[in-house]
Amino acid sequence: MNAVVQLAYLAAAVCFVTGLHLMNSPPTARFGNRVSAAGMAVAVAATLVLVVRDGGPSGAGWLTLAIGVLAGSVAGVHSGRRTPTTAMPQLVSLFNAVGGGAAVLVGAHDLLDSPGVAVRVPAVLDVLIGGVTFSGSLIAAGKLHGVVPGRPIRLPGGSVPVFLLAAAGLGVGGAVAADRYTAWVLLALAGLALAIGVLGVLPIGGADMPVVVSLLNACTGTAVALVGFVLDNTVLVVAGALVGASGGILTKLMADAMNRSIPDIVLGGYGTGDGTTPQVTGAAAVRAIEADDAAILLAYARKVMIVPGYGLAAAQAQHAARELADLLAGRGIEVGYAIHPVAGRMPGHMNVLLAEANVPYEQMRDLDQANAELPRADVALVVGANDVVNPAARRPGNPVSGMPILDVDRAAHVIVIKRSMGSGYAGIDNELFTDPRTAMLFADARAGLGRLTAAVKVLVG
Amino acid sequence: MDDLTTGTVVIFVLGVLLGFEVIGKVPATLHTPLMSATNAIHGVVLAGAIAMAVTADDPLGYALVGVAGFFAAMNVTGGYVVTDRMLEMFRPAGDRAPRREEAPR
Numbered sequence: 001m002n003a004v005v006q007l008a009y010l011a012a013a014v015c016f017v018t019g020l021h022l023m024n025s026p027p028t029a030r031f032g033n034r035v036s037a038a039g040m041a042v043a044v045a046a047t048l049v050l051v052v053r054d055g056g057p058s059g060a061g062w063l064t065l066a067i068g069v070l071a072g073s074v075a076g077v078h079s080g081r082r083t084p085t086t087a088m089p090q091l092v093s094l095f096n097a098v099g100g101g102a103a104v105l106v107g108a109h110d111l112l113d114s115p116g117v118a119v120r121v122p123a124v125l126d127v128l129i130g131g132v133t134f135s136g137s138l139i140a141a142g143k144l145h146g147v148v149p150g151r152p153i154r155l156p157g158g159s160v161p162v163f164l165l166a167a168a169g170l171g172v173g174g175a176v177a178a179d180r181y182t183a184w185v186l187l188a189l190a191g192l193a194l195a196i197g198v199l200g201v202l203p204i205g206g207a208d209m210p211v212v213v214s215l216l217n218a219c220t221g222t223a224v225a226l227v228g229f230v231l232d233n234t235v236l237v238v239a240g241a242l243v244g245a246s247g248g249i250l251t252k253l254m255a256d257a258m259n260r261s262i263p264d265i266v267l268g269g270y271g272t273g274d275g276t277t278p279q280v281t282g283a284a285a286v287r288a289i290e291a292d293d294a295a296i297l298l299a300y301a302r303k304v305m306i307v308p309g310y311g312l313a314a315a316q317a318q319h320a321a322r323e324l325a326d327l328l329a330g331r332g333i334e335v336g337y338a339i340h341p342v343a344g345r346m347p348g349h350m351n352v353l354l355a356e357a358n359v360p361y362e363q364m365r366d367l368d369q370a371n372a373e374l375p376r377a378d379v380a381l382v383v384g385a386n387d388v389v390n391p392a393a394r395r396p397g398n399p400v401s402g403m404p405i406l407d408v409d410r411a412a413h414v415i416v417i418k419r420s421m422g423s424g425y426a427g428i429d430n431e432l433f434t435d436p437r438t439a440m441l442f443a444d445a446r447a448g449l450g451r452l453t454a455a456v457k458v459l460v461g
Numbered sequence: 462m463d464d465l466t467t468g469t470v471v472i473f474v475l476g477v478l479l480g481f482e483v484i485g486k487v488p489a490t491l492h493t494p495l496m497s498a499t500n501a502i503h504g505v506v507l508a509g510a511i512a513m514a515v516t517a518d519d520p521l522g523y524a525l526v527g528v529a530g531f532f533a534a535m536n537v538t539g540g541y542v543v544t545d546r547m548l549e550m551f552r553p554a555g556d557r558a559p560r561r562e563e564a565p566r
Contacts, residue, residue: 230509241477
């Protein structure tokens with residue numbers, strides 16, 4: 001029987017790996033996720049067989065487990081279905097938090113049974129790492145949702161309190177590993193881990209949250225692998241290791257795309273997360289434009305590139321953008337969307353938002369494709385993007401230096417829809433806005449796009 | 462260290478290497494769905510919550526089982542549902558329902 005369960009675990013692991021592999025390309029990605037879900041069903045079913053064969057939980061054990069799992073499933077499916085696409089990043093962070101929380105509880109419960117050293121060591125690490133991801137992910141979700149301030153919250157003493165807490169956590173963890181502990185010591189261990197998560201994420205700006213969520217996701221994977229060592233369960237080990245490694249790679253890719261280093265992000269203090277800092281040093285040279293004049297530029301162009309940014313995501317203007325694009329495409333104008341890898345709130349988030357608004361996948365251009373096409377574009381319409389189109393990135397010596405950007409300034413005309421002259425996350429002026437070929441349409445992304453669409457309709461009947 | 466634990470360490474290391482290889486090939490546009498997909502996979506901690514129910518034998522243990530079951534089930538079901546919703550949007554254009562309410566003028 002044990003061999004059957006182990007083979008089922010192997011099948012589940014194969015499904016997880018195959019599923020992730022199928023997520024390499026958009027056409028097979030959804031099928032890949034379903035393969036992974038099927039593997040999950042097999043893993044859970046095999047575990048049920050395993051525990052029943054071992055005598056199973058008591059009646060009260062079954063009851064509490066069933067109630068918890070049922071309530072959790074309802075909460076997970078409901079929030080997964082109902083949450084608007086713009087709020088998905090914080091939802092993923094919330095799911096990551098509860099995964100870490102479950103890992104902590106399983107590890108702590110095993111430690112209450114006075115296990116041997118081969119269980120105590122992974123269980124201690126699991127409680128520490130899982131506790132940090134639980135509280136850290138909740139703070140990250142709060143920052144993304146706006147219930148916790150997005151700006152970096154500086155602590156007295158900078159990073160020192162977190163390092164002191166980490167040292168205390170390792171000290172208490174060492175005592176537990178050496179089998180000198182009571183239930184109160186375990187509580188202190190979990191409390192220290194939770195405090196590290198809160199104080200570790202609070203000083204990090206909202207702009208860096210995607211990288212933080214990804215990093216915490218990798219940490220949860222590692223904690224789950226450690227639970228696998230505690231329970232001597234192979235499917236937990238292999239799935240946790242898979243997530244830990246893939247999450248680590250993903251975190252590195254995200255940080256690279258934003259031109260940030262992971263240590264810099266973790267130490268915190270960069271960016272406001274709000275993008276409304278008034279810096280009007282270049283305001284004198286800015287050319288404002290009305291929707292009617294901008295509509296003329298758009299209606300008589302041959303090629304228009306729409307450049308969506310965080311402002312479009314925040315204003316939920318993806319449908320308004322698609323409406324304008326459809327109107328222009330209906331006039332025979334070639335329309336494309338130039339999507340920066342970190343546009344929106346997470347890498348790839350902009351693609352999700354635009355796809356939700358039924359923008360055809362073929363109209364979306366990645367960075368390299370967009371930069372090949374922008375010099376041929378008559379109009380580049382920048383909607384709520386800032387740092388990702390700042391030409392200063394091509395020069396050394398400023399906060400965005402070296403960051404890959406969209407070459408919007410190479411288009412014949414540039415129209416920027418933006419609420420104000422406020423700077424982006426990097427907190428520096430954008431010389432694109434003062435370029436002679438750039439016209440600024442000061443409006444909220446959705447309102448501005450709506451006015452443009454109305455003006456184009458009036459213009460062309 | 463006994464044989465069983467050594468075997469588990471081998472599985473762990475191979476799992477890490479596999480994770481590095483599988484992710485290196487995914488395009489940037491799929492990064493958010495991918496993070497969500499890996500997030501759902503660590504919901505396998507549900508198997509840990511089930512195994513934990515076997516050894517629970519006092520009110521504290523039952524309470525921990527209930528909460529761990531709630532957390533893990535929310536992680537795994539929500540993770541897969543929200544990933545599926547994200548990926549549903551990447552369907553090829555031909556598969557979609559008609560998207561224009563009115564013909565463009």
